[in-house]
Amino acid sequence: MSALLRVEDLHVAFDTRDGTVQAVDGVSFAVAPGRTLGIVGESGSGKTVAATSAMGLVRGPRVRTSGRVLLDGEDVLEASAERLRGLRGATIAMVFQDPLSALHPLIRVGDQISEALRAHAGARGLSRAAARARAIELLDQVAIQDPRRRVDAYPHELSGGMRQRALIAMAIANEPRVLIADEPTTALDVTVQRQILALLRRLRDELGMAMVLITHDLGVVAETADEVAVMYAGRIVEQAPAAELFATPQHPYTWGLLRAMPRLDAPAGSALVPIPGKPPSLIGPPSGCRFHPRCAYVRERHRQVDPELQPVNGAPEHRVACLLPEAERRALWAGLAAESVR
Amino acid sequence: MSAPLAEVEQLVKRFPLTRGVVLRRRVGEVAAVDDVTLAVHEGESLGIVGETGSGKSTLARILLNLLDPTGGVVRWRGEDVTRVRGARLHALRRARQLVFQDPAGSLNPRKTVGAAVADPFAIHGLLPERAERARRVAELLEQVGLGAAAANRYPHELSGGMRQRVGIARAIALGPELLVADEPVSALDVSIQAQILTLLRDLRRDLGLTLVLIAHDLAVVRHMCDRVAVMREGRLVEVAPVEELYAAPRADYTRELLAAVPRIPGPAPSGPAPEPPQSSSSSST
Numbered sequence: 025m026s027a028l029l030r031v032e033d034l035h036v037a038f039d040t041r042d043g044t045v046q047a048v049d050g051v052s053f054a055v056a057p058g059r060t061l062g063i064v065g066e067s068g069s070g071k072t073v074a075a076t077s078a079m080g081l082v083r084g085p086r087v088r089t090s091g092r093v094l095l096d097g098e099d100v101l102e103a104s105a106e107r108l109r110g111l112r113g114a115t116i117a118m119v120f121q122d123p124l125s126a127l128h129p130l131i132r133v134g135d136q137i138s139e140a141l142r143a144h145a146g147a148r149g150l151s152r153a154a155a156r157a158r159a160i161e162l163l164d165q166v167a168i169q170d171p172r173r174r175v176d177a178y179p180h181e182l183s184g185g186m187r188q189r190a191l192i193a194m195a196i197a198n199e200p201r202v203l204i205a206d207e208p209t210t211a212l213d214v215t216v217q218r219q220i221l222a223l224l225r226r227l228r229d230e231l232g233m234a235m236v237l238i239t240h241d242l243g244v245v246a247e248t249a250d251e252v253a254v255m256y257a258g259r260i261v262e263q264a265p266a267a268e269l270f271a272t273p274q275h276p277y278t279w280g281l282l283r284a285m286p287r288l289d290a291p292a293g294s295a296l297v298p299i300p301g302k303p304p305s306l307i308g309p310p311s312g313c314r315f316h317p318r319c320a321y322v323r324e325r326h327r328q329v330d331p332e333l334q335p336v337n338g339a340p341e342h343r344v345a346c347l348l349p350e351a352e353r354r355a356l357w358a359g360l361a362a363e364s365v366r
Numbered sequence: 367m368s369a370p371l372a373e374v375e376q377l378v379k380r381f382p383l384t385r386g387v388v389l390r391r392r393v394g395e396v397a398a399v400d401d402v403t404l405a406v407h408e409g410e411s412l413g414i415v416g417e418t419g420s421g422k423s424t425l426a427r428i429l430l431n432l433l434d435p436t437g438g439v440v441r442w443r444g445e446d447v448t449r450v451r452g453a454r455l456h457a458l459r460r461a462r463q464l465v466f467q468d469p470a471g472s473l474n475p476r477k478t479v480g481a482a483v484a485d486p487f488a489i490h491g492l493l494p495e496r497a498e499r500a501r502r503v504a505e506l507l508e509q510v511g512l513g514a515a516a517a518n519r520y521p522h523e524l525s526g527g528m529r530q531r532v533g534i535a536r537a538i539a540l541g542p543e544l545l546v547a548d549e550p551v552s553a554l555d556v557s558i559q560a561q562i563l564t565l566l567r568d569l570r571r572d573l574g575l576t577l578v579l580i581a582h583d584l585a586v587v588r589h590m591c592d593r594v595a596v597m598r599e600g601r602l603v604e605v606a607p608v609e610e611l612y613a614a615p616r617a618d619y620t621r622e623l624l625a626a627v628p629r630i631p632g633p634a635p636s637g638p639a640p641e642p643p644q645s646s647s648s649s650s651t
Binding site for chain 1: 417418525526527528555556557558559560561563564567582583584585586588589592608609612622623624625626627628629630631632633634635
């Protein structure tokens with residue numbers, strides 16, 4: 025199926041007092057209707073900038089952007105401010121990490137949803153009563169109990185999970201074709217996280233949305249995404265169908281993330297293996313492979329040569345930017361995976 | 367067995383519920399901790415797991431005399447310390463320290479890292495000799511992996527993981543016997559989480575610390591703790607050795623929490639990092 029959202033060779037740079045921050049440096053991805061792309065990375069990897077540029081949110085006098093962000097064929101980066109207002113909320117919508125700061129504290133939840141509906145009602149408009157009825161319907165759709173009462177609640181009267189549901193209701197109010205969820209469950213308890221992820225999956229299927237899920241948590245991605253892009257220092261370093269990525273990860277950074285994750289199926293008391301060092305500054309990132317200062321398998325050449333994202337042998341949809349020979353990568357991963365069995 | 371290092375017995379903490387801003391009136395009470403009996407044994411690592419509002423942080427604060435309970439008893443090495451004040455409390459502070467969740471919020475932005483780590487000595491009137499204090503601060507900064515040079519930096523110059531290391535350096539400065547870490551990594555990125563957890567694990571081994579780790583995530587606790595206590599709505603739901611809790615959880619709620627942890631498919635790679643093929647510049651921060 026053809027992609028609804030297609031990002032092509034996106035570069036985003038911010039001019040700051042300390043220098044130019046190359047937040048996104050040549051990123052491409054595509055998402056088809058009904059599919060979910062998980063973008064995984066640490067703080068400062070560029071994942072949020074890459075995804076929010078699709079909303080046309082990354083603009084300003086100190087922002088330099090190149091490449092294309094095609095939303096159903098239309099380049100968002102070229103769109104006028106007026107056109108963007110039409111697209112946002114209607115064609116593409118976003119769910120933010122912290123629902124408390126994304127909701128207006130002094131406006132009833134139902135009124136905030138109605139506002140989103142009425143903003144895109146077009147020339148025919150939408151009556152207050154009709155908008156309210158639809159808001160109640162939406163609250164019901166995101167499984168908020170007793171929606172007729174909650175529609176009149178203020179954000180502070182709702183729990184964290186319910187606020188996130190209300191925010192999701194607002195995002196899907198106009199049945200967008202693309203939904204971007206930026207760390208939608210990071211602020212939530214695990215049991216609530218599970219419910220919210222299930223809700224997002226259900227809505228994606230019901231509405232046939234293309235979804236981009238931004239997270240630092242590989243577990244969240246494993247449960248929700250069809251495809252995964254791992255970002256590091258403004259680049260995608262590995263991209264693959266989710267099952268493929270978890271079965272045979274190819275990039276040492278991906279291995280590092282997997283080994284650093286606490287998990288329930290590891291032997292109790294087994295050590296977590298941290299990735300040494302910290303993510304690089306995006307003002308003057310490391311030469312060569314950007315991961316080389318933290319990589320256990322670095323060679324002299326890796327300090328100079330910048331690897332390109334290239335398909336893995338026999339798996340054209342699995343691409344990796346690593347200078348290690350593929351046979352060696354496979355052997356290394358097999359060794360790491362075998363240690364867990366021992 | 368000798369007396370536990372720390373314990374609480376039939377602990378209750380209620381907070382008043384109030385209405386109104388100007389004319390505040392009490393409209394009820396909420397029991398944050400409701401009849402909890404729990405012991406922490408010397409040398410062990412105990413995980414306290416629960417969701418928002420389960421009372422786990424309140425319990426930890428009462429355990430450290432940072433908060434007075436409504437009812438019940440708090441003991442330290444068998445001594446009733448429920449309502450201690452003054453010099454005895456001051457002395458107990460040295461033995462029991464807290465690592466906060468938010469390292470940015472718990473550091474004074476106008477103080478250098480060195481001054482922040484030297485604070486505990488000033489408060490307790492220790493190491494009055496300036497050079498001696500600076501030497502000890504440098505030692506602590508090395509010990510938490512920051513390096514002595516970090517002493518001259520300010521909190522805003524540090525990453526979240528580095529700030530948490532400062533918090534840990536402060537907490538271990540006075541040589542405590544019990545360290546309580548309240549969600550020490552939940553504000554950090556995955557790769558940094560593992561660094562901080564590994565640091566806590568190493569310090570525990572090297573300093574012979576007893577650790578209480580408060581977490582909302584059962585997966586973290588599994589890697590760190592010998593025993594786990596699960597809390598819900600102020601009550602203790604289940605306490606068990608870590609293997610037992612994960613293999614055969616008895617409480618429905620524990621099962622629910624376990625089921626909610628996202629599963630990662632594929633093998634669980636663990637064990638020590640392999641040696642780099644050639645000598646390399648990969649180094650820990």
